[in-house]
Amino acid sequence: MPKERITSDKSKDRKGPKEVYVTLQDLIKLQFEARGFSFLPKYAVQSILSGRHRSKLRGRGLDFDEVRKYIPGDDIRNIDWKVTARVGVTHTKEFTEEKERPVLFVVDQGTHMFFGSKLYFKSVIAAHLAALGAWRTLEVGDRVGGLVFNGTKDYFVMPKRNRQAVQRFLSRISEFNQVLSTDKVTLKFDNPLLEALKKTNEVVTHDYLVVVLSDLNYANDQVIKQLIRLKKNNDVIFGHVWDPLEKEILAKKITLSDGEYQILIAKDKTLKNNYKKAQAALLQKTQEDFKKYGIPFLSFSTLESPAHQLRALISSNKRKR
Template identity: 25%
Template sequence: MTMSALLAPSSPELQEVDFAQLGHYAKHLGRAPRAHHFALTSGERHAHLKGQGLEMLELRAYQASDDLRHIDWRVTARTGQAQTRLYAQENEHQRLLLMDLSSEAYFGTKHSFISTRFVQLAGIIAWRTKQQGDKLSYRLCFGGQDIWQQTTPLLPKLFHPLSQASLIQSRHHATPALQILTPNPVSLKARNKDVIILTDKQQLGRPETLYLKQLAQHNKVFWVQIIDVNTFKLVPGQYQIKSVSGESIVHVSKHSSNLAQQAFQKQNQQLKKQLNQLDIEHLVFDLSEPPEGIARYLLSLGAIG
């Protein structure tokens, strides 16, 4: 799969063999910024440590709750005041992938469909998680389906529903509400995870907002949105749209394009405001951005390892 083929695949419907080839891109994304998970006390340790476990960061004055084993006696003797070694540790990262596609995601003016780009990105995230030895759980909502996995799956088990999510026929069953923000075992008790939400949906009702607030209280949440800016730049005229149900004619005028763009921007600004209030990263990418480019940006933010 060449660079151009990844950006603009021959078909928006991806086969499982296409996901196998995404592993190369995941492997060569680069290195993630180093992130430490700080212990609540100098002596606290957590399970599932990677690498060498604890790493000393600095010294500070001894506190009553500190573990006596972490007192630096040499510095204490020199300064006359008890000093404690403060540690950080690299935990095994746990990632929760939530993808929710509307019927409008199965469209694109250039390169491919928005749905295809989301599915490619999900595949790269899955590969990268496996390559880094991290843990992944997921929930995929598309075409009337709701597929989830609480424990780290074998990649083929994930690639099969991702392949299904790319099928154009899914546009006939997509629901407008955000299914991924309804109670589900995969996210109900999620704690200390990097949560990546992939969706083209923009409306957050009160129930979804409350559930998202709960999710953001205990996890770091990244909201990834992919749009097609060319949708609002179509030359006025008649366009023939082909789908699995047949062909139809769509009339586009400059006025209708302006109204659609204004409505989209207003809704998107409202979404951004809601997410900012919940301290959630709102990341918007154009369809022209290759999937590995989006993944690399997520890597720079620490969303993927």
């Protein structure tokens, strides 16, 4: 990949540690890490994050796909005379053709993502994943764009096949990330993720790959319905960003706060056990819902580098068919 000149952010100084806040420079630099993985996943699911896919087309294409019964209107030049002679029924060859698709990243930068008990904040993980996916998609020659949102506003970048569009999208992600804080925010919508998906459904037509990067804070039945609607004519991937503290409270003594109220959790084992069971049940139900509707569900934690996790999940050397 050719070198990209790193432009400066609007703010001269980084607002906080790189594990807490991202800058445009951080996201641009990730283009050099957007390699070593394939957009065909290890799992037997649809292609992931990539721009290239294979679609069945009647007639001539790039590669032979299958032989099927002849249907009036098919190109007679594709009739398989050997199969036709053997079974006594006219059969035709069908081919596949590689076809371009635009990729759209829906990136959550809401206040609920401004959290992390280990190495990274969830908002940083989501930003890095979007940047890695955007650079990789551009590298294989497909259009890429996205929608970044935070519950009070959003910004949409139309998928294009150029670095300027990618940099504009990453710049918006950085801007949304830089305003995150522990201050209480009045949300414009009760469910920001739901509203973001509604808008995505308004702008996406068909044959897109839509990659949603968020946590499960706002995942409910209405969100699932919007994802199902998207999936009717597109591929949809849900990148679940999570923190270990959201699954289990291991600390003997911890104070949790939402910026307005706080609670001290110390020796209450019952509370900790109930919390662990409730979170496990929520995760299991969500995973079952996604599996039921054929929506790949990939988890990314705040424990390690997003690039490392992405390679581990969809490494070109570890695919399963």
